Amino acid sequence: MAHHHEPVLKDDDKRRLGAGARSFGLTAVVVGIVALIVAVVVAMIGGGGWERFGFAYVINYSYFLSITLGALFLVLVTHLFRAGWVVAVRRIPEVMAANMPVMAVLFIPILLYIFLGHGVLYPWAGASVDDEGHAYIQPRHAEIVTVANESDHDGHTDDDDAAHEDGHDGEIGHDSDETHESDTVHGFTPADHGGDVIAAREANHEALQHHLVPIKSAYLNTGFFTARWIIYLAIWSGLGLYYLKTSTAQESGNGVKLTRKMEVLSAPGTLVFAITFTFAAFDLLMSLDPVWFSTMWGVYHFIGSALATVCTVMLALMVLQRSGYLPSVNVEHYHDLGKLMFMFVFFWGYIAFSQFMLIWYGNLAEETYWFEMRGITTQAGNPFNAGWTVVAWVLLFGHLLIPFLGLLSRWIKRSRPLLAFWAIWLLAMHWINQWWVVMPNYSSPDIPLPTVELLCLVGIGGIAVGTTVLRATRQGLIPAGDPRLGDSLGHVNMY
């Protein structure tokens, strides 16, 4: 430090969140719970039922889980690199990561889908063992198939949504009669010629499922899945709580020693984080379609996660500073967060493209259909070249090219209004990305109006944000006991 005076904390830096924040947190939680109930009702009335709600829940659970885990990553990796600049703003990601136990509770509905859902959400969870000891997939929702069949006889026209779901049953007919019957009730019979293509894809997908799901059943089964998630959630909760607790404990002395401890744990912590995150991404999002596989899946979601966290931390800081908290956080800290944001924007594009290009070049049927269902196809007249194609283009420009150019210059990374704009923009893009990843498993090529999905966004978001704010009121907003706080307060970006 070349400064002759070590910067000191102002009184307002140590100010804690007050009653206003507590009532905001409680309100958000209540709003969240109400929104989730409304989402269930809308799903039941508007068509789609529990299946639709399940997909909407997974989109938004993965969205907020990714932000929570990104916060844990930010804490771990800045300790790993012994980053001085981050100390003044580190309490925000610490609190966000310490909210992991709430995210663990919010995982329970997904477990219910695994155990009680007959595979409506995760087709492999509906797998059974046949007489010869081979696993096979039960019809995804035999009841709906029957109902649709009856109503067809009655000359009743199903609404679009219900007809849609029917096409999604992962029915594997051992019995030829059964196969025939299920074919006739498939919802995928649009009037245009695209219906043939869609039906062919469906048949191909069922055949692939029939072949691949038994092979993967050693990994994708309810028992092992539950065991894995108990381990992930325990590790993440443990790390999140440990870092917040230790960082808070520094305020009553022993700052240097505790920083050393946190740094030592960060190395194995980062390693364990990387492994658990990768497998969690496989479990939560990739196994929604048990046929498809991509080894870049973990990195792809990790980057989206870290990016969304940087945006969230930035917005949280701005909100706090507007209310007079953390006056010592200055443009230098925003600049560094902005650099991270810019880096993750480009890294996301790099990984997303690499994942796409390898599958596109490899041209294997069990991989390429995943992109086709998400609207990425060059075949003229392909019925999948429809709604999701627009979303894919939105992601290419909105998640990569436009923010890349928009964050390129140094002065932008030092301007709070512009950073706020890009943070909100990228958080929206991250949601669209999760939606684009998950929802085509429920419906493709058509996009269902995202009503249930957005209600779940408010629902899980209200609970996650509300509980995080409540947790934030329990300690100061700056790691006042960290020995590198002075470094961080006097931090200057040369470039």
Add this chain to the structure above:
Amino acid sequence: MTQLMDPPDISTSTDAPQKLHGIIAEFETVNDTVRAAKKTKAEGFKHWDVHSPFPIHGIDAAIGIRPTILPWIVLICGLTGTIVGISLAVGTMATDSIDLPGLPGAAAPIRGYKFLISGKPFNSFPAFIPVIFETTILLSAFGAVFGMLLLNRLPKLANPLLKSMNFRRSTADRFFIEVEARDRRFDKDKTAEFLKGLGATSVELIED
């Protein structure tokens, strides 16, 4: 000061009269240097610099260094790389022939290879992106490195400042402010007086 190795005696190697390069003023502490730099800037000098053994926080503002144009050089080089990459990939993979009549030695048209790779169309943009990406990065990096050298007028084999025995301490424990003779406000005696007035422990004339 302990005796360092004598600098080579180049000042007397020619008979021609020596041209004045500038004046260096020596300071002992960071704070003195920063304070003096601020006053030198306020005095209106343009061609001057601070030499320090280590980076000083806030010295950029004290000297009033303007932002470098290097990012623009890198941007232009990078965009050139993008165009080169697109031309290279499309030209070789997806073109029948390119006729370049204006170029000597290009009487015969350049033919594209049009390799069939895993049944993909010849003009497959996803396959070209790695090439375009790499040429963009390569030319950006060239632009950054060579642009930096150019802007710093490097490599420079000799600097008149190195003739000063005292100046060698700028890599150890002393700070120097250098005002160049080419500055419009430079006046041998007045500038030396001014620098002394800033609290310099010594002031030295440097000849080319």
